[in-house]
Amino acid sequence: MNKRPITIAKIERGIVIDHIPAGYAFLISQMLGLNALARETGDIMAIGVNFESASMKRKDIIKVENFSLSRDMLNVVALIAPHATVSRIADGLVLEKHKVEVPSHVGDIVICPDPFCVTNHEEVPGKFIVVEREPLTLMCHYCETEFFGPLIKYKEKTSL
Amino acid sequence: MSFQGRDIISMNDLTREEIDEILTKVQEVQAHPEKKTLCKDKVSAMLFFEPSTRTRTSFEVAMRNLGGEVGGFYDANITSAVKDESLWDTVKMHDGYGFDVIVIRHPLKGAARLAAEAARIPVINAGDGPNQHPTQTLLDLYSIKETQGTLDGLTVAMVGDLANGRTVHSLTEALLKYEGCRLIFISPRDLAMPRFLIDKCEKAADRHKTTVLEGSRIEDYTGEVDVLYMTRIQIERLGERKALAEKFRSIYRLEASMLKGARPNMKVMHPLPRVTEIAPDVDQTPYAYYFKQARNGLFVREALLGLVLGAVR
Numbered sequence: 001m002n003k004r005p006i007t008i009a010k011i012e013r014g015i016v017i018d019h020i021p022a023g024y025a026f027l028i029s030q031m032l033g034l035n036a037l038a039r040e041t042g043d044i045m046a047i048g049v050n051f052e053s054a055s056m057k058r059k060d061i062i063k064v065e066n067f068s069l070s071r072d073m074l075n076v077v078a079l080i081a082p083h084a085t086v087s088r089i090a091d092g093l094v095l096e097k098h099k100v101e102v103p104s105h106v107g108d109i110v111i112c113p114d115p116f117c118v119t120n121h122e123e124v125p126g127k128f129i130v131v132e133r134e135p136l137t138l139m140c141h142y143c144e145t146e147f148f149g150p151l152i153k154y155k156e157k158t159s160l
Numbered sequence: 161m162s163f164q165g166r167d168i169i170s171m172n173d174l175t176r177e178e179i180d181e182i183l184t185k186v187q188e189v190q191a192h193p194e195k196k197t198l199c200k201d202k203v204s205a206m207l208f209f210e211p212s213t214r215t216r217t218s219f220e221v222a223m224r225n226l227g228g229e230v231g232g233f234y235d236a237n238i239t240s241a242v243k244d245e246s247l248w249d250t251v252k253m254h255d256g257y258g259f260d261v262i263v264i265r266h267p268l269k270g271a272a273r274l275a276a277e278a279a280r281i282p283v284i285n286a287g288d289g290p291n292q293h294p295t296q297t298l299l300d301l302y303s304i305k306e307t308q309g310t311l312d313g314l315t316v317a318m319v320g321d322l323a324n325g326r327t328v329h330s331l332t333e334a335l336l337k338y339e340g341c342r343l344i345f346i347s348p349r350d351l352a353m354p355r356f357l358i359d360k361c362e363k364a365a366d367r368h369k370t371t372v373l374e375g376s377r378i379e380d381y382t383g384e385v386d387v388l389y390m391t392r393i394q395i396e397r398l399g400e401r402k403a404l405a406e407k408f409r410s411i412y413r414l415e416a417s418m419l420k421g422a423r424p425n426m427k428v429m430h431p432l433p434r435v436t437e438i439a440p441d442v443d444q445t446p447y448a449y450y451f452k453q454a455r456n457g458l459f460v461r462e463a464l465l466g467l468v469l470g471a472v473r
Contacts, residue, residue: 118270142270
């Protein structure tokens with residue numbers, strides 16, 4: 001099969017999240033609240049799914065204009081796509097580019113899966129410890145429940 | 161090593177050295193010449209959002225034995241919690257009333273950790289739902305050390321409901337901090353030790369030379385254990401399978417006749433309350449230790465209160 005030269009147009013200023021595992025761009029976009037952002041700002045946002053990649057076979061890519069990632073947002077990306085790279089773009093040039101790092105702790109970006117955890121009954125921002133990077137395993141700081149795989153549910157960012 | 165002002169929330173927060181230090185202090189407090197006035201003018205807030213008999217009484221007596229006083233509540237139904245006051249606010253309020261330490265029991269997991277974040281004064285977890293109950297684990301460890309002289313290299317069998325029992329989970333994790341323990345988990349398959357804990361035991365195999373095995377009959381192991389830790393089959397956890405619970409209760413029951421080949425140093429322990437899992441005839445044997453174990457709960461709580469209040473160093 002011939003390589004299909006499909007690319008997403010360059011952006012002038014903003015961020016590019018590359019090397020997202022195929023199929024996860026929508027999840028990241030949803031968790032970062034990019035849909036709401038695009039609606040409110042009218043800025044350009046591009047999501048590429050199942051692009052060809054030398055290192056990953058298939059990958060997803062997200063480009064957002066006039067946007068930067070907060071620490072919590074970077075952590076969301078790192079948890080969902082531990083091998084992603086994030087580039088900061090200004091004047092059409094790459095200012096900096098680095099691999100995300102899976103942090104040792106994350107804040108209120110995940111929901112504790114234990115229904116008897118105090119965080120699911122009181123207004124308490126969640127805190128989690130990353131106990132294992134591969135497969136990603138988190139431990140709730142409060143109830144000490146360890147969880148991984150589909151039990152990791154991200155808190156959707158609904159407002160800016 | 162100082163425990164003054166420190167929260168006691170989870171066994172996971174304590175290193176082996178810290179556990180050993182606390183256990184050493186238990187004897188020190190018992191023998192202290194001024195024990196009766198160690199916590200004079202100190203007041204403990206007892207925030208019991210859930211009923212409790214032994215834990216509550218022993219904390220209360222512990223505080224009084226040290227010359228201190230207790231306040232607080234034992235029934236969340238008569239507090240503002242029924243007005244939907246948050247746990248955070250309830251703790252903050254008590255923190256500001258001039259108490260010196262908070263002892264909290266709450267039905268939700270993680271509540272004690274949250275309380276500790278809300279309070280400036282030290283918080284002792286007296287049970288946060290099915291999660292942690294560190295003073296129970298410390299009294300278990302104290303009783304084992306008291307009777308066996310060490311916590312290293314012991315063979316400890318845990319029997320009964322290992323799936324739902326908070327005490328056995330916590331005790332297992334604590335023993336993994338010690339060297340060369342041999343752990344035997346005896347339960348029906350439906351109530352077996354959770355997989356994640358077996359995994360943790362296997363991980364400790366290299367570091368601490370822990371060995372672990374799962375069995376199904378008490379009789380197979382009574383001759384080779386140092387501690388036989390019995391637990392109650394929690395009928396309420398088996399839902400509609402009541403008949404199954406009755407069956408388990410008859411199988412996982414210890415009787416004096418089963419202890420014939422036991423080692424002389426062997427002790428039978430139980431976090432209490434017991435139902436039918438230990439026959440009354442075991443009480444008369446030299447192996448029965450559960451009532452002394454429960455009494456140790458008082459001593460361990462005295463030591464902890466003394467330590468976090470800075471009365472014992």
